[in-house]
Amino acid sequence: MSVKIIAEAGVNHNGSLACAKELIEAAANAGADIVKFQSFRAKDLALPSAPKAKYQQKFTDKNESQMEMLKKLELDEVSHLELIEHCKKYEIEFLSSPFDIESINLLLDMGLKTIKVPSGELTNAPYLMKIGASGCKVLLSTGMSTLEEIELALGVLAFNYLKYTVPLSLEAFSSAFRDPMAANALGKYVTLLHCTSEYPASYEDLNLLAIDLMREHFELPV
Template sequence: MSEPRLSMGEHKVYVIAEIGVNHNGSLQRAKECIDQAVACGADAVKFQTFKSEKLVTKQAVKAKYQTEHTDATESQLNMLRQLELSFEEFIALKQYCEDKDIDFLSTPFDEESAEFLNRIEVTAFKIGSGDMNNLPFLACINQFEKPVILSTGMANLEEVEASLGMFTKSDVALLHCTSDYPASLEDVNLLAMKTMMDRFGKVTGYSDHTDGIEITIAAVAMGARIIEKHFTLDRTLPGPDHKASLEPQAFKQMVQAIRNVEQALGDGVKRCMPSEENTKLVARKSIVMACRKSAGDVLTQQDIAVKRPGTGIEPKYYFELIGRQLLHDVEEEQLLQWSDLK
């Protein structure tokens, strides 16, 4: 695929299945995840590309959510070593995505990985929240002159602005995010997504770490153009991110709900829709005669009433009819027509 669906898709919302490291270091499981993401209707799958020794020090501790779902005595470095895929494996995954007609994305966590992804011609770069304030790294990404999706977890508005300032050669889309796994509802702060839309005028979306799918759907209803959600084959698998991910059935339900919502959002033009036309004729009202009147009579308020159906003169003209003279005899409950009036 020469162009990302992010900029040219049939849908308004670009849905990313964040496989991340949920392959648990297995190329075969990564391919199975891609297959399932395709079946779920995702626009893209996203992985994480890194060299463990370039990402963390030997002394780096794990985040709380990582210790809860992996060996608490293990260092972050040793955990990441088990989740690392080789560059050759990512080449195979990108080709597999092309064969399956789904976009391949991966978040680089070091410059070597970023340069590798550029060499294999990824269509866009996704930057994780942990690097959104890593200005020299952002400068490295900027030189590739490719679209960037920037997650903004843990950041304030000023930090987002500073990060955007590093991208002079790349178009940037922003993702609101709460970097906790799973994220609590009271910390989601979805309105911050709208704040970034208004402040920066960028394509904006939401990277969801909450349980379930309802917050994702709410984000779409609020205008999110990109949705990213962690994806796994099995939430009971060992690993740091499985518990905060959706299994295929739930992910498919989320995608369908997103498509339903984006269809329902429409174009924003307030008008009578084609499907309403029949109801309009039945449910709206018209001006009808309250009693029989003769040609030449002048209409008073006592002579007319407002009743269904809506196939006669609309009630909005009620006051204009008072004092008008009848051209014909009219019967009680007859719908008044303009041709009846002088």
């Protein structure tokens, strides 16, 4: 299996399209294969009253809310299109993590064939149902999750891949995961990503042996 390097641009553009393009150029010049951004609508992620996390307060305006900060970091449809074209110019693949259904639709409408699922959406069944029904490749982040939660997320995806028609339920998702056909279906679409949801993560918290554990447990690329 070949190795692909993903450069994490995230929201480090700080809402500046020019800066986002510079991040693409830097990633391409560094030899990365893919550059990844984030797609979201602040209104779908935070309440107006939601405070910032401590690390966010340390590096951004303490007087603004979580929603106000996120709003500044949104990329609209036109910006997405410009960044995709800029990636083509520099021969690097554009990738993004959608954080809501609307953003999934946006990326699919723009022709993306791979979706990166953020760790926080691993337990979001309606979100995973939408992605599973799309037929796109999936990079499934697993930060802060248990093996049981990962298994259930894979069950939601398998439910779609195998075209189950029974009513939605936890039992149905578990059955889909255990279906003899699930391994082939999941192997065709899904790659698991071991993630440490700590920024920056200390060496003692990386737990890289979890990569081998997940590979053996789920028999999927990790």
